[in-house]
Amino acid sequence: MTRQPETDLWWKKTTVYQIYPRSFMDSSGNGIGDLEGIISKLDYVKDLGVETIWFSPFYTSPQEDFGYDIANYKDIAPEYGTMANCDKLIQEIHDRGMKIIMDLVLNHTSDKHPWFLESKSSRDNPKRDWYVWQDGKKPKGKAPPNNWQARITGSGWYYDENTDQWYWAQFLPFQPDLNYRNPEVKAKMFGTVRFWLEKGADGFRLDIIDSLYEDAAFRNNPLSRHLLPSEDGVLFKSTKMTMHHPDTMIFVQELRKLIDEYSNPSRFLVGEVEGPMPTIKKYCGEVNNPGLNSIFLFETLGVKLQPKTIRKLLNKFNQYYPDPFIPTWVSSNHDIMRRISRFNNDLEIAKLNAALQLTARAVPYIYYGEEIGLQQNSIPLSDSLDAVVSRFRKLPKVIQKLLQKITSEAIHRDNCRTPMQWTPSQNAGFCSPSIKPWLPVSSGYQDRNVETMYNNPDSILHCYKRFLQIRKQYSVLNSGRMTLIASELLPKQVLGFSRWIKTSDVKEEVNIFLNFEDTLVEFSNPTASKNIIASTTIVKAENNEQKIILRPYEAIIME
Structure with missing residues (x-):
């Protein structure tokens, strides 16, 4: 695939549009979005005015975590299409002068991945050390090796009766962590990165990259002051031994050197990293020894729209990310409550939020549907398809309601992943009216859809288009x-x-x-x-x- 050389760092000037493939457009008639459906809507994305598209995973997966549990990094889940469809998607994006960012989950695989199936088959299997295994404690090893918590609460250790050991999973039980202290694993995953760079990927969004390495001695995490997930820990235990390990910092610097080999055009990395600003800034490395090109700065997700608060945040971003670094500005994503629903679904406030995002000094990330005011759904917990919810169903109802009220986006992610709304017809044009979509369409789709808003010059859709166009026309807005x-x-x-x-x-x-x-x-x-x-x-x-x-x-x- 021949591409024209570039002399500037395009990723610092771009605006990114995130597509959750399962929910964008169904072309096959099964109620699930797919690659051909996305291709059919690329002209819409181009016309919106963004330059880069980030896709949530569409690799082969049992879909227990809807793609973030990968069973084959080099193939496509059949419900989304084939590798030929993927090649076509990449080419169609590039033909429109746009970029493609692949979502890459380096921290863990699915427990259905052939590597893990081999790893758990016996203690002496050659791939045993490809994952993090440890003996348990107490008589006969029936207690977890230490007190490490998963990111979504509860122990992150899971017992395997067949081999009488425990494996570590930072997120969900069916997502065992890879062991990057094994050089074979590191080489294999670097090979995966090269595979997609050769395919034409312009960069990667790195899922929970801050959890890649754990304490090699498996020491207990110290106590924390916090019950709910915070910068300091969860369930009164810190994450000192399981997040932000110095070896992870070294890894991202090595990964940066790898992608910098591909300079025609230049490529980039954006990481999902959580923690206090001084900690997460370290992932960018130094000017002479760079790491990630950028990181998601999640303070923008829930920040209150108040002048003093925004002023303070902008100053903070300028302090920590002066040139040549640059912050990011994210309002919503596939894990978090839709931003407009924090504003009581008020379209005028959402326009204001968009104007701030598209004019501040930052790389803006727009989550599909934000441009039409797509609002958070209210699917009952009992009907949820999200595997995270299963972690909380055993808790008392009172605790469930409290957690949902405080961190609704963290425990019920279906509500922010509903189908894109294209028309005022049933199922909002995402799929045929006779088909049941994989998730119910959000309320208000009769008014909040692309077709209706195109016909209203004062709609939020046209507001996005105006500001995106001006952002392109005036270099001060994208690089000043x-x-x-x-x-x-x-x-x-x-x-x-x-x-x-x-x-x-x-x-x-x-x-x-x-x-x-x-x-x-x-x-x-x-x-x-x-x-x-x-x-x-x-x-x-x-x-x-x-x-x-x-x-x-x-x-x-x-x-």
Whole structure:
């Protein structure tokens, strides 16, 4: 596959659109999204204005965790299509001048993977040491080797009667962790990365990459102050021995060297990493010894839309990710409550959130459906297909309700993975009205769908398109620096910042103003900008170069 060389770091300027393949478009008539369905909608994605698509996994899998439990890294799950379909998808994306990011789960495999089936067959199997096995404690080894907790609570150790040992699984029981202290495993997975780079992948999103290595001595995790998952641990135990191991930092630097061999075009890595900012920044390495190109900064997922809060977060990102590093801005994803549902499904607030995401200094990640206001579903726990829910079904109902209220996105992920809404017809155009989709379509699809919103120039869909187009047209918005406008120059409900680039004696600059309240606000223009080049609404107030008027929840870009 011949590609044109590139001289700039495209990934720092791009906007990424995440597609959950199972829920995007069904072309085969089984109620499950597939690769041909995605191909049929690539023109829509291109027209939206994004440049890069990130796909959740569509590799061969028993689908117990809907693709994040991989049974073959080099083949395609039959419900999604074939490798020929995948090759076509990659080519069609590149033909449109777009990039493709593959989701890669390096931490674990499915327990149905041939490697694990061999590993658990006997203690002396050649692949035994491909996974993390340990003897148990107490008489006859019937207790776990130590106190390590899985990321979703409960012990992460699982007993195998056949070989009388325990295997370690950082996430779910059917996702045993690979043992990267075995050089054969490391070589095999690096080979997998090369396989997809040769296929044309432009980069990888790395699932729970912060858990790759564990303490080699299998020491207990110390106590923590926290019951619920936090930066410090879960269920009163820290994650010191099971996350952010120094050997993981070394691994990502080696992986970066591997992908940097493929420079025509350049490739990139974005990691799913959780923890305090000083810790997760280490995954990026240093300028002369780089690691991941970027990391998901999950503070944006639940941040309150308040000027003081956003100002503080933007300053924090600038502090930790100055050039040549760059932060990310994520509002939703396949594991987390849809952002609009944190705003009581208010479309105007969602437009404001989009404007912030697409103008701040960061790489924006848009989760499919955000551009039409697709809202969180409310599927009962009893009907959930999500394997995470099974971990909580045995708990008392009172505890279940408390956990769901506090961390609903963490224990019932079906609700943010429902089918994309294309039309106002039954099943929202995702699949035939006569077919039952794999998950029920969210409520409100009759109004919140692509077809309806295309016909409304003031819709959230057109708001996304306006801001994405301006982001492409003005290099200051995709690669410029950012300076916050002093808060004393603005009303308390308004946040303002500049995006700028200075070359020689020429300075290009645009200014962004966001009104975070449901009231019209008027104030003196603190900048030299005169013209509004984009707004979240097409019903603009009467602004001039001395005065700025913002309608409720309006955001504008001025030059």
